[in-house]
Amino acid sequence: MNADIIIIGAGIAGMTAGIYAARAGKSVLIIEGKVLGGQIVESQRVENWPGELAISGEDLSKKVDEQVKKLGVTVVYEVAEDILNDEEGEYEFVIKTDETDYRCDALIIATGTGPRKLSxxxxxxxxxxxxxxxxxxxxxxxxxxxxxxxxxxxxxxxxxxxxxxxxxxxxxxxxxxxxxxxxxxxxxAIGRIPNTSFLNDLIKLDSDGYVVADENCHTSQPGIFVAGDCRTKSVRQLVTAAADGAVAATEAVRYLG
Ligand SMILES: Cc1cc2nc3c(=O)[nH]c(=O)nc-3n(C[C@H](O)[C@H](O)[C@H](O)COP(=O)(O)OP(=O)(O)OC[C@H]3O[C@@H](n4cnc5c(N)ncnc54)[C@H](O)[C@@H]3O)c2cc1C
CATH class of the missing domain: 3.50.50.60 (FAD/NAD(P)-binding domain)
Structure with a gap:
């Protein structure tokens, strides 16, 4: 399946981007490598998500999933392994996963962070x-x-x-x-690192591997946007991930015209 906008990562950033892009009338595909909801699924109790006094990460993710699916967003469970420019020219980008290729005209990277491993x-x-x-x-x-x-x-x-x-x-x-x-x-529990190694030299990363982005979630490559914990920012939380998702999707829609 190809789409106007492909989002890599179904954490809160990616799913929020999906909501905004779908509501703007674009076809949207989310590629998720592990579990829908991302890292917050590990948390038993979230107390700083507006509108919920306390909720488990799993329940929060299920609610957002329901909202995303209701809007017609497709989610596939595959790992994105590479991103290329579409040489055939019909679309802008080709996303290679562990199973197949997908094509899109705008891409949102929302791959979050993973635990830092032992030496x-x-x-x-x-x-x-x-x-x-x-x-x-x-x-x-x-x-x-x-x-x-x-x-x-x-x-x-x-x-x-x-x-x-x-x-x-x-x-x-x-x-x-x-x-x-x-x-x-x-x-x-020795910290976290961004899930960006598969991006190779496609877009600019900082020395710690975070995607360099401005406050509008633009990356160094036109047509590629970034949202959530995998980007350069000072506060990595659910609400900032969701905010990035909204901004990245809105900018992607604007880019598509
Ligand atoms: C234990 C714990 C408790 C927390 N508690 C709170 C809290 O109470 N309040 C709060 O605000 N924040 C909390 N946080 C932080 C919060 O979870 C994050 O800021 C937020 O979830 C980041 O969302 P994200 O979408 O940017 O990234 P993530 O949630 O990391 O999602 C990224 C997704 O991308 C997928 N992915 C990565 N690479 C690929 C690939 N190559 N191909 C396909 N998919 C890929 C991953 O599988 C993942 O599902 C907590 C974090 C943890 C770990």
Whole structure:
């Protein structure tokens, strides 16, 4: 399927972009590599989404999904692997996924961030122990067992307090400290990195890999817009992701004329 606008990523930024682009009368395709809703699905309780006193990330994502589908937006579950200019000239861009090719005239990158991985040296120390990046998702597997959380920021602290209600013992170490011998699983919380490696040299990224963008969500390449946590910005939250989605889609519609 080809579309006027393709959005890569079905987090809150991508889905909001889908809502705005569809309501503007454009055909819209969202390509999502993992789970609809993106990273907020990991959160059990969101208290700063306007209009909801408290809601789980999963329930919030389901509501937005319903809204997106009702507007006729198509979502496919594939991983975008490359973006090329359409040599055949019928469309502007070709998006190559792990399954097929899609074509569009305007593209919105909304691929968010993923957890930063342990170094190779640290992984060698981890050995055969399983490694997880979300205590809420996987902590229950270690009921009554000793685990370790690697990391020292707020997320790591949250992971520790969550696991303390489940595991027999929770060690909390810095990345450069040794992993306790009896820990049966390793939970990693050492920050996040943007999911932008597949963009290669297509658009300008900053030194940390975030897509360089102005406040109108324009990238260095005409016709390619960016929304949400994967772009240069100072506040990475749901409402700013949603705001970016609205801006990027509106700019994409304007670009298409
Ligand atoms: C545990 C946790 C709790 C949080 N709590 C809050 C909170 O209470 N309030 C708040 O405001 N914010 C919270 N945040 C932050 C908030 O979740 C993010 O700011 C927001 O979800 C970012 O949305 P996004 O759409 O930009 O990116 P993401 O949610 O990261 O979505 C990006 C999507 O793109 C997909 N993708 C990536 N690469 C590809 C590819 N190559 N091909 C296809 N698809 C791809 C991913 O699978 C993902 O679904 C929390 C984050 C976490 C991790």
């Amino acid at each position: 190779e040296k640290k992984m060698a120390e981890v050995g055969n122990r399983p490694v997880f990046y979300c205590a809420t998702c996987d902590g229950a597997l270690y009921k009554g067992k000793p685990v370790v959380v690697v990391g020292s920021g707020n997320t790591a602290k949250y992971e520790v307090s969550y696991l303390e209600n489940i595991a027999s013992k929770v060690y909390n170490i810095h990345h450069n400290e040794p992993i306790p011998a009896d820990a049966e699983a390793v939970f990693v």
